Every structure is written in structure tokens, then in C-alpha cells.
Amino acid sequence: MNKPLLGLAAGGVLGVLDGLTALVSAPEVAPEILTIVIGSMGKGLMAGILIGWFARKVNNLGIGVAFGLAMGALFALPFALGTDPTTGKVYFWEILIPGALVGLIVGYLTQRYGERPRAT
């Protein structure tokens, strides 16, 4: 699988799983779980394709993982800064840290397992 596609797939899947964990970490948000999962998947897809595109341009595991971490944190930041409309609480670290970790994992996946473009 090429790197952008792998990033997209991994970002989407991990985004969904990351959103679903809200059921465990914050059960009070259960009524909005669909919105949370879709939002999480959306940011996973966007971060994933960006990380995959970067991995195609820069073939370096360390830099790719760092970029993934940064992208994961960046995309999670708006959600982390927001206030939950139901509870009125801010879940900053609960969203930011796992989001950044997901980006890191996608960065690793695309660098390690993604196919490099063939030379023409």
C-alpha cells in the first residue's frame, strides 16, 4: 500500500478507535459518541493523509515519527481546547496525548510499512 493511502487508512481506523475510547474515559459523553467518533475519524483521516504524504517525501523513520506526533497533536488541539457542551468540562490532556500518540503510530506505520514510490 502506498504511504498516503496507508496513512489515510491507519489514521481513519485509529481515529475511530480513539473516539470510541471516550465511552470508557468519559462515559457522560455517551449521547454524543457518534459525533465524537466522526470527528475523531475526520481528524485521523486528515492527519493520516498528511503524514503519509510527508512519508513519501521524506524517507526517514525518526523525522517521520516526529512529524506524525506533531500532526496528531496539532489536529487534536482544537478538540482538546474545546469545552464539552454537555458537561462544561475541558478534556485537554485526555484528548491531546492520545491524539498525538495516534499521529506518532501513523507516522511509524507509513515510514515502516508504506511502499515507496517507484522510480520512473
Added chain:
Amino acid sequence: MTSLSDAAVRQLQATLELPDPGDRYEVREAIGRGGMGIVYLAFDHALGREVALKVVTGAGDSADLAARLSREAQVLARLEHPGIVAIYDVGVLADGRPFYVMRRVRGETFAHGAASRGRGEQLRLFLQVCDAVAFAHARGVIHRDITPRNVMVGEFGEVLVLDWGVARLMDAPRAVPTDPLPAPDAHAESSVSSIDRPATAPGAARTGDGVVIGTPGFMPPEQAGGAAREADQRADVFGLGATLRDVLSANGTALPRPLAAIIRRATEGLPADRYPSATALAADVRRWLDGVPVEAYRENVFERAARLYARNRPLVLLLFAYAVVRVIVLWWRGI
């Protein structure tokens, strides 16, 4: 009258015993000795380089030995491959014995050269041996004496398969070329080569009708039984397997089961039970290096899990770290 010392006499004797290949090559010293010939270090004045020069020994049936040296030269000439020592020239000494000239190889035998390396590097060197042998098979040549002593590891990690003196030509199994080598032409280009390697392993037997060919421990049963002329490429697969076992077990550590199974299959008693070719053997070794299942071994579910973990360790650890973070977040909120 002044008398010569013993050392001086020995020096003089050794110099007199050096072969005379003509003006182009200056023979310096013997560097290897085998069942049929001696390899000398020589200097090629025309090209200004050191080479190796192989000459048959004067002992035994010299006509037969000369024929075999000629055949070895012809076999080497067929095999232009980076993993097979290159032949440069052939000729006849002043005393009528044929010689051939080849590249001088600097390095260690596979047995010594691989000993200080890790298993992965040993296997990668072994794959180079397999490539060279597979190339020879594709050219219709069976080596029949693959041992760690007949493989050299050069200074830069290059691998060279040597000693093709008992090789069999598959397309002409019984029509061994016996034409003598051409007489050297004083004006023609010639070449010399030498090999920095020990003499052929003790116990190695030599070719001939009904005579066992090969090295004990490295030759397959069909060859040990005297049917060397029937040996096909699976005989070399046996030698490769035995060589791999010898090199990998040198430090005494137990081999992983898949690797042991690869060696076992390569050295099966019946040729039909072995890998069909050196390429197939190399492919299985390559699978092991790549962390995928090998053909020779059926792994159980635990071994499969362990292999997958070993192959994807960073990813597994990252996912584990993610799960740990999730648990920590949960715990933190619960405080």
C-alpha cells in the same frame, strides 16, 4: 671454500622448485596446496599486479592431473560471476606441466571469516555463496565440494567460491575435456593468479572412476557412495546446507528451529527430500532473515506470535504505549 648454511640451502632449494611459467610471471612462493595442484603467488609484469598461479603437482598420474587442471580452467572460464574466482590465463610451464592464472584473493576462509560476525551477517554471506553456486548450476556446472574451506570471504565482505577442480559439467557428464593447455607464447599475453588460502581440507578425496569425490561431512550420501558422476545440483545443496551448519554452529549456540529445519532439509539423505536448487535454499534463508515463515518448518501459534512480535516490535510497543496512556487517563479522571 665457504659452505652454505642449512637455511640458505633450503632457500635455494625452494627457489629451484618454483615453477617457470615464462618471462611475464615471476613466481614468488607457494600459498596453497591441494590434492592435485599447488597455488603460487606470482607477479604479472605485464599488468603490474599480483596474481595466483595454479600448477599440477609432479606426483601421481601427471597426465590425469594435467587433464583435470585443464578442465578446472575451462570450468572457471564458463563462470564469470562476482562470487567465483576469475581466471585470467592458461599456459604450459617450461617443464611441460600446464598451469592457469587467476585472481589473487585476499581474505579468510568462510569458516574463519564468518566466525567473528553476527548470525544475520553470516547468513547474508551465505546467500552470496548460494548465488554463486546457483549461477554455476545455471551454466551446467556442479561444484561437488562445497565446504567452508572452499569459500573465501574477501577484505570487503565479498564472497568467492573456489576449488572447482572436481566440478562436474552437467551437459557433458562423461566427456571430460582432456586436451592439454596450449603452449605458452612468449609474446602472447598471459596471466597469473594466487589464492591466500589453506590447502584443501584433509580427508578430501579426489575424482576418478569409482573414487569418492568430496569432503567427509560435506558430501551427500550419493556422492559418498561413489556415485559422484550422478551428482546433480542437489548434491551442492547438501554441501551448502552442511556449510551453513558448520558456520552457524561454530560458536556453540543453539539454532532457532526454523534455521535448524532449513539445514536439515538441505542435508536430507535422499536428494528428492532436499531443496531442489541452491536458489530455493537461498529463498528460504532469505525468508527467515525477513521474518516470514520458512518452507522447511511449520510453526505453532506461539512461535508465530513470537515471530510477528519480533518482526513488528516497535509497532506493538507503540500500540501498547497508546493503551497505557488510555489507562492512565482513565485512572487520572477517577482520582
